[in-house]
Structures are given as C-alpha cells and as structure tokens.
Amino acid sequence: MRVGVVGVGDVGSAVLELSAEYGHTVTAVADSESATVEPDGVDVSAVLSTKRSDGVVGRADPEAALEGPYDVLVECTPTTLDDAEPGFSHAGIALQRDRHVVLANKGPVAERYRELKELEAESDGTVRFGATVGGAIPVISTIEDFGPDRVLSLRGVLNGTANFILSRMATEGLDYEHVLAETQDLGVAEADPSFDVNGTDAALKGVIVANVLQQGEAVSLEDAEVEGIADLPGSMLDLAQEDGRTIRLIVEVADGTVRVGPRLLHESADLAPVGTRNAVGIETESAGQLNLSGRGAGGVETASAVLSDIERLPE
Amino acid sequence: MNDSQTDIRAYTLRLELVDEPGELLRSLKPIAENGGNLLSIFHERGNVTPRGHIPVEVDIEATPDRFETIVEGLRDAGINVIQAGTERYSEGLTIILSGHLIDTDLSDTLSQIQETKYATVTDISLTAPQGATDISSARLKLATESGSTAEVLESIREIADEKDLRLVEPLITGGDV
Numbered sequence: 001m002r003v004g005v006v007g008v009g010d011v012g013s014a015v016l017e018l019s020a021e022y023g024h025t026v027t028a029v030a031d032s033e034s035a036t037v038e039p040d041g042v043d044v045s046a047v048l049s050t051k052r053s054d055g056v057v058g059r060a061d062p063e064a065a066l067e068g069p070y071d072v073l074v075e076c077t078p079t080t081l082d083d084a085e086p087g088f089s090h091a092g093i094a095l096q097r098d099r100h101v102v103l104a105n106k107g108p109v110a111e112r113y114r115e116l117k118e119l120e121a122e123s124d125g126t127v128r129f130g131a132t133v134g135g136a137i138p139v140i141s142t143i144e145d146f147g148p149d150r151v152l153s154l155r156g157v158l159n160g161t162a163n164f165i166l167s168r169m170a171t172e173g174l175d176y177e178h179v180l181a182e183t184q185d186l187g188v189a190e191a192d193p194s195f196d197v198n199g200t201d202a203a204l205k206g207v208i209v210a211n212v213l214q215q216g217e218a219v220s221l222e223d224a225e226v227e228g229i230a231d232l233p234g235s236m237l238d239l240a241q242e243d244g245r246t247i248r249l250i251v252e253v254a255d256g257t258v259r260v261g262p263r264l265l266h267e268s269a270d271l272a273p274v275g276t277r278n279a280v281g282i283e284t285e286s287a288g289q290l291n292l293s294g295r296g297a298g299g300v301e302t303a304s305a306v307l308s309d310i311e312r313l314p315e
Numbered sequence: 316m317n318d319s320q321t322d323i324r325a326y327t328l329r330l331e332l333v334d335e336p337g338e339l340l341r342s343l344k345p346i347a348e349n350g351g352n353l354l355s356i357f358h359e360r361g362n363v364t365p366r367g368h369i370p371v372e373v374d375i376e377a378t379p380d381r382f383e384t385i386v387e388g389l390r391d392a393g394i395n396v397i398q399a400g401t402e403r404y405s406e407g408l409t410i411i412l413s414g415h416l417i418d419t420d421l422s423d424t425l426s427q428i429q430e431t432k433y434a435t436v437t438d439i440s441l442t443a444p445q446g447a448t449d450i451s452s453a454r455l456k457l458a459t460e461s462g463s464t465a466e467v468l469e470s471i472r473e474i475a476d477e478k479d480l481r482l483v484e485p486l487i488t489g490g491d492v
Contacts, residue, residue: 155488235442236411236483239454242440243409250486263486264409271486281488289488 001310004028004070004099006062006090007077008051010299011104011131015074015306016044022307028068029057032077032086035065066093072100072313074306079106079204081221088112091119091127098124102309104131104302110204113211114218126313131305133205134158134278135296138305140212141312142292146284148213153254156271156280158205160297161189161196162229162249166237166262167274170246175234188276198228199249199260206251206258214256227261240264248272251280325354325376329398330389331368339371345388352376368395396460408434408459410471413452414480417443421453424474428455431470433463 003024005012008031019026025041031051036042036058047057066073073094077087084107091101091108096119103109108116109129120127130140143151157163161183168179180197183189195201203224210219229249240247248271250263265272270291273279278296281289295301328346332338339358346353354374364370377385386399416424425436434457443451459467468484475482 155486232481233413233450233452235444235450235452236413236481239411239440239442239452240483243454245409247411247483248486252486262483264411264483265486269486271488283488 001025001071001313002027002069003310004030004065004068004073004094006030006065006073006075007105008048008057009076009078011302011306012074012076013048013051014299014303015076015104016042016048018300018303018307020044022310024307024310027070028065030062030065031057032062034058035060035062035068037064037068039069066090067097070094070099072102072310074102074104074310075108076104076306079201081107081111081200084108084111088116091116095119095123095125095127100125100310100313101127102131102306102313103127103129104306106132106201106204106208109211110207111220113208113220117218128309128312129208130309130312131302133208134280134292134305135160135294135298136301136304137278137280137292137294137296138308139209139280139282139292141308142282142290143209143212146282146287148215150285151213152283152285153252154206154209154213154280154282155250155252155254157248157273157278158251158280158296159196159199159202159249160276160278160295161193162199162202163273163278164188164276165197166229166232166247166249169232169234170237170241171274173234173238176229176231194230197230199226200228202226202249202251203258203260206253206260209251209253210256210258213253217256219256219258224258224260226259229262232262236262241267246272323352323376323378324382325374326382327398328373328375328386328389328396330371330373331364331395331397332371334363334367334369338369341392342371342389342394343373345392345394346373346375346385349384349388350377350381351385370397399460407437408457408464408467409454409485410457410468411452411454411483412475412480413483414450414478415448416441416451416453416480418448419478419480424478424480425455427474428457428471431467433460434458434467434470 001024003026028037034056051057075090087105088108094101133139165179203226245264246267247262252259271279279293281291283289357372437458438456440454
C-alpha cells in the first residue's frame, strides 16, 4: 500500500522505518511545518536524517502531504484534547478523499468518536486505531474479534509511566517525588509528566475502549472519572505490601462508564505488571476473562500496531 | 425443573434487630410471605451487639431460590441480615486511606464505615511516618456481606470525600475480589 505519514515523532519515525519491511511504500511524509511527497516512494532514511539535522522533513507544505498520493494516512501527531486538532482534520481530509486512516493519535478517537465515525460512514475509506490503546498489545482487535457486544468489561494497566513509578515506589520504598525525578532522568517520564501521572492518558485509552464497546453512544474524556497517582504517599504502598498487595493505576471500563484511579491488587496479580509493561483483562460473555500483557508504549512497539492495522484494512 | 426450585434445604439466618416492639414479627413476615418454613427462633433478648441491636437466629427450610428471595425481602424491609446460610460476610475487602486521618477523627471514620449497613471493620493498620498531625495512611480490612461490595465501596467513597481523604479501592474483577 502507499502510506502517508503525518507526525514524525517516535512513532511516526518508526512507522517510516518499518513500512518497507511490511511491503508498503511511503509516498508522503509531513511534520507540523514541512513535508515531502514522492509518488514513487520517499527516501525514508534521507527524510529521517534531515529531520534530525534540520528539524524538517522536506520543502513542501504539510498540506501537500495530506493531499498527496497515499492509500492510507497514518496519523501520529501528538494527542490533543477537546477538539483533538490538528489530528481530527488530518483524518477528515483523508476520509473525504476516500482514503483509509490509521491513527496512533488518541485525541480524535477519544474526544470526537461520533464525528469520526460519521466521516468514515460517508467515505470509502476505513478508520483503524488499534495503536491508540496498549501499544503493541492487540487490545482493540481482540475486542473486535470477540465482538464488542460479547465483551462485558475491560480492566487493567494502560499507562507504562505511572506503572513504572508505582512499581519503583513499591520495590525501592522510595517516595513519589524521588521516583518521578529518577523516571524523568531515565527518559521514561516526560519533562511534563502530568498527562501520565494525573491519569489523563489512561483515561483516554479507557474512553476509546468504551467507545468501541458502546458502539454508538460516544463517550469522551469529560465522562470519565479520573484520579491520578501524583503525590501518592509511599506509606500507602508500604501498607499494601505488608499485606501482599500493591497499588497500580487501573483503568476500568464497564457498562459505558470509565474510571481511572489507583487500585489495590495482589502483588502477583496478572493485572499488576512490573515496570513500564501494560496488562489488561477483558471480561467476555462466554469465555471468561482474557488477560493480555506486553509493551504498552514505545516508538517501534506502537508502530508495529499501526502496521498491523494497515494489514487489517480492506484492499 | 432444576434443583434450585425443588430441593428443600435448611438454612440459618442471623439477624440484628432494633430493640423496638414489633421488630421480631416484622422480620418473620418476609420469611413467611416468600415460602420459607420456620423451624426455630432463638431470640437472645439479653445479649446486645456492640451496635445496640439484638441478635436473632432463625432456622428455616426453603428451596435455594426461595431462600434468596427471603434474604432479599428481609433486606428490602430494612432488616440487618448478618448471616444468610453459610454466607456470613463472605467477601473480604481491603482498602487504604491516606490523609489527615487523625485530625479528621479516625474513630469517627471507622464508625461511619461500620454504620454502612453491610460492612464491618475487622482489622486496621495505621502508619504515621511524620507524626500524628501530618499525613498518615491506614489499611482497613472489612468484612462485607456477599453481593454488597459495590454499595459498601460507594459509601466509603462518600466518607473519604467528605473528610478529604485519599482512598485506594481494591480492584474488583468479574465479581472476584
């Protein structure tokens, strides 16, 4: 397939690097200020090195890439809340051109799901967004395989940064501030970690799952009940540990509601992964609980989910 | 027809009654009305629970289905069912609270939780690393009646909210705590 990529951060770069391996041709690339369009195939390594050295991906305008010759547009710009722009418009342009859209950007799916589905309904293109939840873990496609109406609930850890902080606090007996600083030094947490530690990122993923399960009645971030882990006292983790338990930031999606907050669970529970790993339990109507775990973030991991979504697109 | 509709068994119900006239009779009504066969009543008039209630033990015969209806009927009538069959407080619940636990009157917090109809605090572990006037944390173990976990948690959320305490709830998956 001919692939257009908008957004050249960790995920976008990894999609560019892996596309050829999956048998696709990258024909358009854009970041927020520049673009390269090449109907016969973009020189991916040249684009990535220009991005590193000059901070641009080419000489064309980003619009040229959006209007460019691709079959599927991969949207990897940073997640934004509320109107979810510019990601939402990028998806809209591609759909209006009857092209497919694969999103790694959570904004449009979490905040404007209904509108996105309406645009899809009017288009010959298809929208997929498996990469928005759980990185490399096939959460969305597993739900689709079972059939959303046969899935009762989903619970689990969907934010690696918060999970890393909580597991470090538990194993090292250190307090929140200390572990957060260390996590930032390691590059696991961003300079502004609020998205991760206040539960917003996890909640967006929960909202996306709720939208898939609900099929119709769209929910958005403001419908979610969200509590983060910022400044969680180390003594809470100590008390949990004395009792063979631990605390994790858990997303719960059930009956159309989304709740995110620190929860107590057994140290050895399937839904209490260690480090940056994610783990989710999907409660199905007839097959009980299904647990999935793995790497929930990272450029290459998320890019692999994007490429799997491209494979699932109709021709 | 399956066993739950035909198989008659004996059950013991432990109730806690308010010490008021007519309470015992009122508690027997849902049993009779829902097809329970009364075998015996042990009314411990002189024995008062810590909450000032009178414990009553009732033995009945009923099918499992009817028994469930009887327990529901008793609860609907506002009668405190401590034990129904073998399911005495069959669900254990652990929570952790943090905040100005001592300044906000820990014992009041505990009694408020205790007063939520279906729970009783069975164990508490408190840690106040910075002294009693600063942030402290407590782990509470509660015994809750089967099927009432959601309700108990909802009440605890309200109590924590009111006292500005941080609450870590247990993760409850598919009905299994």
